[in-house]
Amino acid sequence: MAVATLVVAAGQGSRFGGPKQFEALGNRSLVEHAVEAARAVSSQVIVALPPEVDRVVEGATTVVGGRTRSESVRRAFAALEGAPEFVLVHDAARPLAPVSLFERVIARLANGAAVVVPALPVADTIKEVRDGRVTRTLERAHLRAIQTPQGFHYGVLAGVIGSGLEGTDDAVVAEQLGWTVEVVDGSPSARKVTTRRDLRDLIGVRVGLGLDQHPRSDEPGRPLVLGGVTVPGPGLRAHSDGDALCHAVADAMLGAAGIGGIGDLYADTDPAFRGADSLELLAGCVRLVRGRGLRVVQVDATIVCETPKLSPYLARMARTIEGVVAAPALVKAKHPEGIGALGRGEGVAALAVVLLEGVVDAED
Incomplete structure (x- = not known):
């Protein structure tokens, strides 16, 4: 069972105030943390970096990312050697996702799922708001906050990339193409770093x-x-x-x-x-x-x-x-x-x- 991981790290970090993926967290950068976890379960790790960045990431192959997340995933996918059975897509902005989370995603893929995402229950009440007014309150019992790594059979992700569709993540496009997306338990440690305060909280x-x-x-x-x-x-x-x-x-x-x-x-x-x-x-x-x-x-x-x-x-x-x-x-x-x-x-x-x-x- 061959597994590869694509790490998306080509963002500009506009809300962070700069490329957050290179910020230090302990003795490593965010992207290095993400790669370290991915290496524990992957035969190859491909990292998509910003075009202006010429950097070596130990334990990974680097490629030039695109203007969008979907484009960065496409370029990282194209750099894979061979066709591994499963491909995981992970965000460098979730540097502390534990290895056990990667393993849960892979186990569900091995059990027959085509697409797998980790998710956490939503604790807050979520309301839909338009023009400053609440239009409806969503039933939080059915809501989940989606994390990465997200897992795909190689052929499924190839189809997602080949569709040319864009989404906030690759599972969204898989849904649009009619694939069933299965969910495994996420991890509180896989929090996303968006602002500098998020980084301090880690x-x-x-x-x-x-x-x-x-x-x-x-x-x-x-x-x-x-x-x-x-x-x-x-x-x-x-x-x-x-x-x-x-x-x-x-x-x-x-x-x-x-x-x-x-x-x-x-x-x-x-x-x-x-x-x-x-x-x-x-x-x-x-x-x-x-x-x-x-x-x-x-x-x-x-x-x-x-x-x-x-x-x-x-x-x-x-x-x-x-x-x-x-x-x-x-x-x-x-x-x-x-x-x-x-x-x-x-x-x-x-x-x-x-x-x-x-x-x-x-x-x-």
């Missing part, structure tokens, strides 16, 4: 809290490193360089991303991390977080120690961390006022709060 925030502490080291000459900055004073006992500030920031970041803690990634029993530069460990955590479609928005950290006095170094620590996480960072210092082991100068602790921003998890 982005969520996550907050993580990190805490790290190390005792003073009795090793002669061991430097005290905090936030990647060497400051006067005895160093800290640790498997790595003992940078409690970097460790706290990393822990907060990993926690916000749902990955775990820094000890899960860089075990203090692993010889590979003996004396490791904690800025490099922090950079590795940033790469993991970005791999999940998240980015750091802000870091707020506090170092707790009796000595040394850290105020001359705090701004440099913040700048150093900013250079790794690519986001604003604030580093503060507090005295423990003689309370407990920290108050006796027996070690250093650091706390950090990290705010992440990224794609809302797709739910189906």
Whole structure:
């Protein structure tokens, strides 16, 4: 059973204020998200782009789209290699359509349907309005909001394209040609991005809290490193360089991303991390977080120690961390006022709060 997907991404985004398909959503553009889901079920993916855009979309073949949606679909269809059994047509403006939605459409096609569309029930009361007046109220129990991907047998879509008819989507033309259009359950995640607010609604925030502490080291000459900055004073006992500030920031970041803690990634029993530069460990955590479609928005950290006095170094620590996480960072210092082991100068602790921003998890 061969499946191909045509991704329509040739629009100008007039209501968005520009070509929305290239806007970033997490660590990918909208069109890249759409292609990623399509690749999971397709032997080939064809993307129709605006005529003025010369861009490579990884995992897909690109073609020049047309002035209308129907023309873009025709040009993408013409670029197919061979005649796959099923062809899906998907909008780049629905970047978070889950793979399971693609699979539902394909399953219904495999069960004998000629045309399949995903749809969600309509929650609002819908009224027909003409000249500012309601002419009738529609029965919402029978109404559905149609999404993509829409699925077709190859020959059916060829007929839709060959008809020369235009429609808001290809299923509309299939209806006009007399084909029965079957419906499967849609997905709330397959929301369409039309305006910038729609895009913002797809982005969520996550907050993580990190805490790290190390005792003073009795090793002669061991430097005290905090936030990647060497400051006067005895160093800290640790498997790595003992940078409690970097460790706290990393822990907060990993926690916000749902990955775990820094000890899960860089075990203090692993010889590979003996004396490791904690800025490099922090950079590795940033790469993991970005791999999940998240980015750091802000870091707020506090170092707790009796000595040394850290105020001359705090701004440099913040700048150093900013250079790794690519986001604003604030580093503060507090005295423990003689309370407990920290108050006796027996070690250093650091706390950090990290705010992440990224794609809302797709739910189906």
